[in-house]
Amino acid sequence: MKKVLEVNNLSVSFQTYGGEVQAVRDVNFELHEGETLAIVGESGSGKSVTVQSIMRLLSMPPAKFKSGSILMNDEDIVTMSEAQMEKVRGQEMGMIFQDPMTSLNPTMKIGRQITEGLIKHQGMSKKDALERGIELLRLVGIPNPESRIHQYPHEFSGGMRQRAMIAIALSCNPKILIADEPTTALDVTIQAQILELLRDLQQDMKTAIILITHDLGVVANAADRVAVMYGGKIVETGTVDEIFYAPKHPYTWGLLGSMPKLNDTKKELQSIPGTPPDLKDPPKGCPFAARCPYAMKVCDTYMPEYQHSSDTQKTACWLLDERAPKVNPPENIFVGGVKEHE
Amino acid sequence: MFKYILKRVGFIFISLFFIVTITFFLMQAAPGGPFTSERKVPPKIEEQLNEAYGLDEPLIIQYKDYLVNIVKWDFGPSFKQKGQSVNDIINRSFKYSLILGFEAIFLALSVGVFLGVLAALYHNKFGDYAAMIFAVLGISVPSFILAAVLQYTFAFKLGLFPIAKFDSFMHSILPAVALATTPLAFIARLMRASMLEVLNSDYIKTAKAKGLSSRVTIYRHGIRNAILPVVSYLGPLVTAILTGSFIIEKIFAIPGLGNEFVESITNRDYTVIMGTTVFFSILLLFSILIVDIIYGLIDPRIKITGSKGDQ
Numbered sequence: 001m002k003k004v005l006e007v008n009n010l011s012v013s014f015q016t017y018g019g020e021v022q023a024v025r026d027v028n029f030e031l032h033e034g035e036t037l038a039i040v041g042e043s044g045s046g047k048s049v050t051v052q053s054i055m056r057l058l059s060m061p062p063a064k065f066k067s068g069s070i071l072m073n074d075e076d077i078v079t080m081s082e083a084q085m086e087k088v089r090g091q092e093m094g095m096i097f098q099d100p101m102t103s104l105n106p107t108m109k110i111g112r113q114i115t116e117g118l119i120k121h122q123g124m125s126k127k128d129a130l131e132r133g134i135e136l137l138r139l140v141g142i143p144n145p146e147s148r149i150h151q152y153p154h155e156f157s158g159g160m161r162q163r164a165m166i167a168i169a170l171s172c173n174p175k176i177l178i179a180d181e182p183t184t185a186l187d188v189t190i191q192a193q194i195l196e197l198l199r200d201l202q203q204d205m206k207t208a209i210i211l212i213t214h215d216l217g218v219v220a221n222a223a224d225r226v227a228v229m230y231g232g233k234i235v236e237t238g239t240v241d242e243i244f245y246a247p248k249h250p251y252t253w254g255l256l257g258s259m260p261k262l263n264d265t266k267k268e269l270q271s272i273p274g275t276p277p278d279l280k281d282p283p284k285g286c287p288f289a290a291r292c293p294y295a296m297k298v299c300d301t302y303m304p305e306y307q308h309s310s311d312t313q314k315t316a317c318w319l320l321d322e323r324a325p326k327v328n329p330p331e332n333i334f335v336g337g338v339k340e341h342e
Numbered sequence: 343m344f345k346y347i348l349k350r351v352g353f354i355f356i357s358l359f360f361i362v363t364i365t366f367f368l369m370q371a372a373p374g375g376p377f378t379s380e381r382k383v384p385p386k387i388e389e390q391l392n393e394a395y396g397l398d399e400p401l402i403i404q405y406k407d408y409l410v411n412i413v414k415w416d417f418g419p420s421f422k423q424k425g426q427s428v429n430d431i432i433n434r435s436f437k438y439s440l441i442l443g444f445e446a447i448f449l450a451l452s453v454g455v456f457l458g459v460l461a462a463l464y465h466n467k468f469g470d471y472a473a474m475i476f477a478v479l480g481i482s483v484p485s486f487i488l489a490a491v492l493q494y495t496f497a498f499k500l501g502l503f504p505i506a507k508f509d510s511f512m513h514s515i516l517p518a519v520a521l522a523t524t525p526l527a528f529i530a531r532l533m534r535a536s537m538l539e540v541l542n543s544d545y546i547k548t549a550k551a552k553g554l555s556s557r558v559t560i561y562r563h564g565i566r567n568a569i570l571p572v573v574s575y576l577g578p579l580v581t582a583i584l585t586g587s588f589i590i591e592k593i594f595a596i597p598g599l600g601n602e603f604v605e606s607i608t609n610r611d612y613t614v615i616m617g618t619t620v621f622f623s624i625l626l627l628f629s630i631l632i633v634d635i636i637y638g639l640i641d642p643r644i645k646i647t648g649s650k651g652d653q
Contacts (some may be wrong), residue, residue, distance in 0.1 A: 019628070086554070087553065089550065090552040097547065103544040104548065105548070105642055106545070107566050107643075115555060118555060120553060120554065152643070154642070168552065
């Protein structure tokens with residue numbers, strides 16, 4: 001499969017009055033044509049900053065690229081000029097956001113919001129763009145697109161707005177679609193519809209999707225590969241099967257264990273004790289060491305290297321070192337089988 | 343839409359009725375009358391004067407007569423300015439206030455919005471600080487002091503503008519600036535706050551993610567949304583500028599309506615008080631109506647409807 005995006009050693013910081021917040025630290029991943037990569041992790045783990053720096057949507061300053069590169073077609077997004085970026089955004093990659101209630105301009109008709117990109121990137125006339133807009137709305141499953149296109153966002157329901165957002169993001173056939181928690185603000189039935197829509201469109205258009213979420217149900221449902229982020233670092237990556245059936249990192253175990261299960265009769269939900277590290281002064285060693293029940297001395301002082309357990313799975317954890325004691329993942333993380341969703 | 347406007351105009355007439363009634367009785371409750379002065383007028387003459395102007399009638403009859411006359415758009419003769427009707431006074435002086443008011447509103451709006459947007463775009467940088475220092479000065483320096491300073495520097499010292507009177511466009515610049523500064527500063531602050539909020543909103547990110555240039559993003563997606571609070575401030579602003587202009591009119595010796603309005607109160611010139619009050623009220627009520635209509639045009643979420651289910 002063709003590689004469409006390659007992120008190498010990316011570090012992004014925010015300059016604040018309180019000091020430098022190292023939101024993303026040394027992140028590496030790649031994205032192939034037509035696949036869905038899910039980035040999971042709790043709030044503040046650097047997921048959104050990572051994808052927003054791919055689109056260069058962070059305002060700089062306060063944000064700043066510390067190091068690394070983001071390669072797309074052998075061109076580095078980090079060093080691109082603003083004018084080049086305008087061609088990349090919308091044309092090469094589209095983005096949909098968490099809250100469809102606020103991500104559309106309330107005082108502009110849906111039609112204009114869809115056609116803007118088409119007119120700019122594909123040089124379409126207003127009339128052609130409007131026709132294409134109607135086509136796109138039909139494609140994302142909005143009934144009566146001919147009349148809907150002349151309406152304002154407040155006349156759409158939440159699910160329809162997210163569909164309209166998808167239509168906007170995909171209007172110029174981008175190679176990459178970044179979906180930053182696209183289903184978090186929607187109710188469960190609409191969530192399923194939106195995910196299904198994304199999957200259908202992906203098959204038709206061969207778009208690669210980066211899906212940010214903290215809902216592992218969504219991951220199981222929609223992703224091909226998973227990257228688990230913690231404390232600004234990717235601690236484990238693998239295919240969706242590897243992450244759910246053979247997770248290696250204690251943080252991944254914790255995430256899977258925190259998922260509520262259908263056949264669980266215990267009242268209290270599982271959680272990972274402790275709080276994420278302060279990224280103004282990130283720990284020298286593994287960021288998860290402070291909360292990890294298996295932490296060793298070495299974890300506090302040295303960041304573990306990635307250990308490959310297969311071609312696709314790699315994990316940054318000292319437990320995988322040959323000198324470390326053998327630790328088996330807790331049993332409770334597999335109960336209930338997340339694969340049931342499929 | 344038509345139904346809505348009709349309904350609103352109906353409300354305007356009801357409000358006017360209450361304004362006329364309250365002003366009429368408040369005015370009568372104030373001690374003194376148009377013919378009381380330091381030099382005692384012989385009782386016989388005062389009686390005849392009262393009779394000539396209908397002031398000897400019972401209050402309720404005067405009130406009824408007045409209402410009937412207002413409906414006919416006849417505000418009656420002035421008690422103090424001999425041989426002039428209130429309609430004459432309004433016709434003569436309102437055009438000055440109107441020109442001055444429009445210039446001031448235009449200045450306050452255009453410069454205020456510009457400064458606010460500038461401050462938001464250069465948030466926490468030099469442009470922001472400069473615009474906001476200017477705004478704080480504009481809000482805290484009263485217009486009459488500013489007027490005097492402007493007259494002294496630009497008219498007296500530099501001789502760039504005429505110092506007073508209102509004969510040409512050049513005459514109108516200094517008073518318009520003096521009148522506009524406070525609302526201008528207020529609009530700049532309002533615009534800055536709302537622009538900052540809009541610039542941080544998700545739909546601006548969406549617009550950027552589409553690949554629109556930052557200029558298009560700011561103009562097309564930002565300003566229209568950010569200007570809404572300024573538009574709602576326009577109603578009170580129009581009134582404040584039109585009625586508040588009397589100080590400026592006094593300082594620059596402009597024969598405007600604000601001046602007449604204030605003088606009529608000290609003179610107990612009943613008909614002029616009533617006439618100017620009614621006139622200003624009509625202006626205010628209609629300007630609020632216009633602002634509401636504009637608001638509905640800018641923000642589609644505000645529906646202008648005549649009644650339930652009618653759009």
